[in-house]
Amino acid sequence: MNNNIKKYKIAMMGPENSGKSSIINKIFGKSISEVSEVGGTTKKPVKKFWGKLKIGRLKQNPEFADITFADLGGLYSGEDKSVVMVGNVLEKTFEEIDSSDMIIHVIDAKEGLFKSFEKLHHLLKYRYQKPIIVIVNKCDLLTPSERNSLNEAIEERLNNKVYFTSAMSYEGINELINVIITILKR
Numbered sequence: 128m129n130n131n132i133k134k135y136k137i138a139m140m141g142p143e144n145s146g147k148s149s150i151i152n153k154i155f156g157k158s159i160s161e162v163s164e165v166g167g168t169t170k171k172p173v174k175k176f177w178g179k180l181k182i183g184r185l186k187q188n189p190e191f192a193d194i195t196f197a198d199l200g201g202l203y204s205g206e207d208k209s210v211v212m213v214g215n216v217l218e219k220t221f222e223e224i225d226s227s228d229m230i231i232h233v234i235d236a237k238e239g240l241f242k243s244f245e246k247l248h249h250l251l252k253y254r255y256q257k258p259i260i261v262i263v264n265k266c267d268l269l270t271p272s273e274r275n276s277l278n279e280a281i282e283e284r285l286n287n288k289v290y291f292t293s294a295m296s297y298e299g300i301n302e303l304i305n306v307i308i309t310i311l312k313r
């Protein structure tokens with residue numbers, strides 16, 4: 128019997144069409160959230176239990192975490208910061224971000240980092256003290272030199288490490304899962 132079970136929620140945050148749902152599907156190894164080439168596919172949050180993880184270090188009194196992922200719709204689209212969500216869906220999406228324990232900030236490799244998300248990233252990290260993992264997805268579409276300059280520019284703007292992923296080639300997916308688990312076990 129174990130009573131030391133924490134609830135832990137990880138939210139996928141990013142612009143429309145950046146591949147949030149595709150990455151979630153790769154993390155789960157099956158289709159749990161709809162993917163399409165048109166922006167605005169995910170509307171209200173899609174939440175799914177991922178598994179239970181032993182997080183405590185003590186053998187006598189182990190701690191466990193029930194981990195749930197929340198796939199969210201795209202908050203903003205384009206560099207003009209236009210909010211693409213309105214009303215109840217926008218409210219629910221912000222509620223999920225606010226109540227999450229960790230955030231995966233997804234950046235579209237072909238679009239780069241929007242100023243709107245840069246501001247939100249700093250707010251969540253410094254004011255709300257959320258652990259945030261930054262991924263640049265669709266890295267299969269980048270040349271090595273594009274990758275280098277994106278890496279440098281985004282790490283500087285966000286003051287955070289950047290991981291490159293591709294839901295197409297699976298590059299970086301295992302590394303992402305390992306980073307998530309390392310943070311959970313801290």
Ligand SMILES: Nc1nc2c(ncn2[C@@H]2O[C@H](COP(=O)(O)OP(=O)(O)OP(=O)(O)O)[C@@H](O)[C@H]2O)c(=O)[nH]1
Nearest residue numbers: 144145146147148149163164167168169265293294
């Ligand atoms: N080349 C490439 N295409 C990708 C990758 N990940 C996703 N896509 C494509 O990008 C499009 C959008 O993917 P989604 O996973 O639906 O994106 P999303 O961020 O969930 O989009 P919304 O729910 O609309 O906010 C689809 O056509 C995917 O096949 C990737 O790593 N590489």
Ligand SMILES: [Mg+2]
Nearest residue numbers: 147148168169
């Ligand atoms: Mg989606």
